[in-house]
Amino acid sequence: MVSNEIKNQLLAALPPNVFNALRPDLVHVELQVRTQIYASEDEVQWVYFPSSGMISMLQSTADSRGIELATIGREGALGTMAGFGLNRALTVSVVQMPLTAVKISALNFRKHVSQYASVQEMALKSNEVILAQTQITAACNALHNVEQRFCRWLLQTWDRSENDTITLTQEFLSEMLGVRRTSVTEIASKMQAEGLIRYRRGLIEVLDQPGLEQRACDCFHAVRHAEQTIMGIRLGK
Numbered sequence: 675m676v677s678n679e680i681k682n683q684l685l686a687a688l689p690p691n692v693f694n695a696l697r698p699d700l701v702h703v704e705l706q707v708r709t710q711i712y713a714s715e716d717e718v719q720w721v722y723f724p725s726s727g728m729i730s731m732l733q734s735t736a737d738s739r740g741i742e743l744a745t746i747g748r749e750g751a752l753g754t755m756a757g758f759g760l761n762r763a764l765t766v767s768v769v770q771m772p773l774t775a776v777k778i779s780a781l782n783f784r785k786h787v788s789q790y791a792s793v794q795e796m797a798l799k800s801n802e803v804i805l806a807q808t809q810i811t812a813a814c815n816a817l818h819n820v821e822q823r824f825c826r827w828l829l830q831t832w833d834r835s836e837n838d839t840i841t842l843t844q845e846f847l848s849e850m851l852g853v854r855r856t857s858v859t860e861i862a863s864k865m866q867a868e869g870l871i872r873y874r875r876g877l878i879e880v881l882d883q884p885g886l887e888q889r890a891c892d893c894f895h896a897v898r899h900a901e902q903t904i905m906g907i908r909l910g911k
Contacts, residue, residue, distance in 0.1 A: 680693070680725075681725035681726065681748050682723040682724060682725050682748050682749075682751070682775070682776070683748055683749045683750075684723060684749070684750065684751055684796050684800060684905075685723055685776070687796070688792055688793070688796065689792055692786075692790045692792050692793060695786065695789075695790070696778065696786055696793070699778045699779065699782040699783075699786075700723075700776040700777070700778055701776060701777050701778070702774075702775075702776055703722075703773075703774075703775050703776070703777050704772075704773065704774050704775075705727075705769045705772070705773040705775070706769065706772060706773075707769055707770065707771065707772055707841065708768065708769065708846075709768070709769040709773075710766065710767070710768050710769075711729065711752065711767040711768065711769065712752075712753075712763035712765075712766065712767040713763065713766055714734060714763055714764065714765055714766055715762055715763065716762070716763045717761055717762065717763075718753045718755075718756040718760070718761050718762065718763055718780050719779065719780055720753065720777040720778065720779055720780060721751060721752065721753040721754055721756055721757070721777060721778050721779075721780060721783045722746075722751060722752040722753060722775045722776075722777045723751045723775055723776050723777070723778075724746060724747055724748050724750070724751075724752075724773055724774070724775040725748055725774045725775055725776065726747075726748060726771075726772075726773070726774045726834075726836060727747070727769065727770075727771040727772050727773035727774060727775070727834070728745050728746065728747045728769075728770045728771040728773070728831065728834045729745065729746040729747075729752050729767055729768070729769060729770060729773065730742050730744075730745055730767070730768050730769075730770040730850065731743045731744045731745070731746070731752075731765045731766070731767055731804065731808075732765060732766040732767070732768060732850075733765055733766070734766055741815070741849075741850070741851075741852040742811065742827075742850040742851070743765060743807070743808045743811055743812075744804045744807035744808050744811065745770065745807070745830060745831070745834070746804070747833070747834035748834065749803075749901060749905070750800055750803060750804070751796075751797075751800045752767055753780065754783070754796070754797035754798075754800045754801055755797065755801050756780035756783060756784065757780075757783045757784050757786070757787035757793070757794070757797045758784075758787065758797070759784070761780060770831070770846075770850075771831065771834065771835065771840070771841065772841070783797075799904050799905050800905075802904050803900060803901055803904050803905060806897070806900035806904065807897055807900065810893050810896050810897055810900070811893070813893070814826065814891060814893040815852065817891075818891040818893065820851065820853050820857050820858075820861060821861050821864075821889065822889065822890055822891040823851055823891065824847075824851065824858065824861045824862075824865075825865075825886045825887075825889045825890035825891075825894075826890040826891055826893050826894040827847070827850060827851060828840070828871070828878065828880065828886060829883070829886055829887060829890055829894050830894060830897060832880050832883065832886075838879055838880045838881075839877055839878070839879045839880075840877070840878045840879075840880070841876060841877060842876065842877070842878050843876050844858045844859055844862060862878070865886075865889075868885075869881060869882060869885075870882045870885045870886055870889070871886075
């Protein structure tokens with residue numbers, strides 16, 4: 675296990691000798707909200723390992739909007755399948771919360787995947803978690819109402835936030851959930867009146883996390899379970 679100085683849980687779980695082999699190829703990066711990392715069909719030139727913040731993977735729609743399929747925080751990575759030669763992005767990737775990360779070129783990452791079994795296993799498990807999230811999200815969007823999905827989304831974002839306040843506009847949240855902005859406004863107002871959240875322009879503060887869990891669908895815990903089952907990592911604060 676690597677020392678606590680590494681905040682990305684995938685990198686921290688690597689054997690020290692393997693991480694030390696990767697270290698010279700890692701580049702620190704900071705990206706602001708709404709920064710697009712990849713568009714669909716872009717060449718994957720870098721693999722990203724977040725230390726803080728969150729990346730959304732989106733499926734573009736005919737009206738140029740994007741509905742969220744999966745999220746990646748410090749427990750995961752973006753672009754690891756480039757280590758096996760998959761060099762085209764299949765979805766859009768956008769920074770959803772201010773991102774601090776390290777990145778490694780796809781070429782160097784592929785070299786380490788071929789050399790170290792632990793890096794190969796990490797890459798495969800990372801992709802399996804994203805696939806599991808995508809499947810859970812698809813079922814959630816089809817089966818659960820907007821309020822349940824709102825709570826689920828807020829909780830998974832809160833899990834990756836450094837504190838209880840999330841920088842977020844209702845417009846962005848409506849895009850992630852694939853619903854009208856007015857629907858998000860109504861739910862946010864209702865949740866605030868019930869003391870679950872405090873909403874100010876561009877900011878949502880979680881006041882009652884257990885209460886939100888009661889209102890959310892089971893998909894929130896399903897994602898956490900998938901993380902722990904596949905990677906042995908518990909998502910959450």
